[in-house]
Amino acid sequence: MATRVDQSGDSVMIYRIQDTNTDWLYEHGVSRGVDIGFDCMKDMFSIKKGYPLFIMAAPRAGKTEFTLELLMNLSIFYGWKHCIFTPETGEPREVAAELCAKFIGKDFYDTYNNQMDLSEKYRAEQFLNEHFIIIDSGSRMTVEDFYAEVDKCEKECDIKFDTVTIDPWNKVKHEKAGRRDDEYLEDVLNDIILNGRKHKRVNIIAQHCRDQPPITKGGFTYYPMPTARDFAGGQVWFRMGFMMLRLWRPPTHIEFNGVMYDPNTLMVDVQKQKPNGISTPGFYETKALLYYEPKTHRYYEQLGTSTSYAKKRREEPENQEPPQMVL
Numbered sequence: 668m669a670t671r672v673d674q675s676g677d678s679v680m681i682y683r684i685q686d687t688n689t690d691w692l693y694e695h696g697v698s699r700g701v702d703i704g705f706d707c708m709k710d711m712f713s714i715k716k717g718y719p720l721f722i723m724a725a726p727r728a729g730k731t732e733f734t735l736e737l738l739m740n741l742s743i744f745y746g747w748k749h750c751i752f753t754p755e756t757g758e759p760r761e762v763a764a765e766l767c768a769k770f771i772g773k774d775f776y777d778t779y780n781n782q783m784d785l786s787e788k789y790r791a792e793q794f795l796n797e798h799f800i801i802i803d804s805g806s807r808m809t810v811e812d813f814y815a816e817v818d819k820c821e822k823e824c825d826i827k828f829d830t831v832t833i834d835p836w837n838k839v840k841h842e843k844a845g846r847r848d849d850e851y852l853e854d855v856l857n858d859i860i861l862n863g864r865k866h867k868r869v870n871i872i873a874q875h876c877r878d879q880p881p882i883t884k885g886g887f888t889y890y891p892m893p894t895a896r897d898f899a900g901g902q903v904w905f906r907m908g909f910m911m912l913r914l915w916r917p918p919t920h921i922e923f924n925g926v927m928y929d930p931n932t933l934m935v936d937v938q939k940q941k942p943n944g945i946s947t948p949g950f951y952e953t954k955a956l957l958y959y960e961p962k963t964h965r966y967y968e969q970l971g972t973s974t975s976y977a978k979k980r981r982e983e984p985e986n987q988e989p990p991q992m993v994l
Contacts (some may be wrong), residue, residue: 699984703737720871724915731755735766741830751802764776911939936971
């Protein structure tokens with residue numbers, strides 16, 4: 668193996684085939700990522716450090732609630748630590764209140780006559796203080812500025828982030844410097860991918876879809892489940908994506924594909940899953956159904972006639988990959 672420095676100052680590694688240790692892969696295979704706690708998703712999706720996760724949905728589809736649920740489960744099950752930028756959720760204290768509610772499974776404000784007591788509040792804050800950092804800004808940061816702040820935060824807070832979340836994408840400033848939208852998007856997404864590989868973390872981007880033509884059926888109007896191409900610059904997102912999820916709230920007032928869905932239903936679909944090995948073959952086209960419970964601020968699934976909240980289903984795989992595969 669040889670290493671050289673390119674014109675931008677970054678190191679470039681060059682491998683001969685004999686350096687790649689295919690014997691290790693032949694014996695062990697590609698390591699899987701971690702589960703997020705739902706049985707209905709364990710075969711179709713896992714999260715692996717070093718690869719970005721794009722979560723896409725229409726407004727009011729539950730994108731932020733799902734993202735925070737995912738992060739909370741990763742902390743509870745595996746001890747992962749997160750940096751989050753989610754200004755639409757509110758001020759930092761309001762973000763913290765929402766995280767407390769998810770951790771305890773009770774309301775923070777007593778909206779549902781289910782308010783956590785002070786001991787539960789303090790227990791939640793103690794846990795969250797070890798696992799979450801919230802970034803806020805008085806002005807819009809560029810993508811480059813945001814990740815520079817993340818790096819500073821790791822040093823100042825003496826913490827190593829496993830995930831870094833931007834929710835939503837339109838809340839960061841996009842300086843295109845004369846580039847076409849697709850050229851800019853390809854450049855910036857590639858930078859985000861390289862950043863995640865360099866720091867061995869999951870960079871999560873939550874993104875809205877563009878305007879969709881509505882569908883009217885039986886006197887009711889609804890919007891179809893978006894595809895990757897329904898997002899601004901969608902073809903670039905699809906080309907650059909590794910782990911891609913789309914979320915959809917199906918219509919509840921009419922029969923859809925032979926099913927009448929409950930109002931709290933969230934359909935989760937895997938649009939793209941890379942690298943190979945982090946999903947079970949044959950489950951790529953499967954869609955998962957989750958149900959949001961406002962009183963507990965958590966999602967649950969139906970396993971037969973039973974209601975099941977997220978739980979740890981297996982241990983995080985040990986990182987036993989050979990050095991040249993740890994980027």
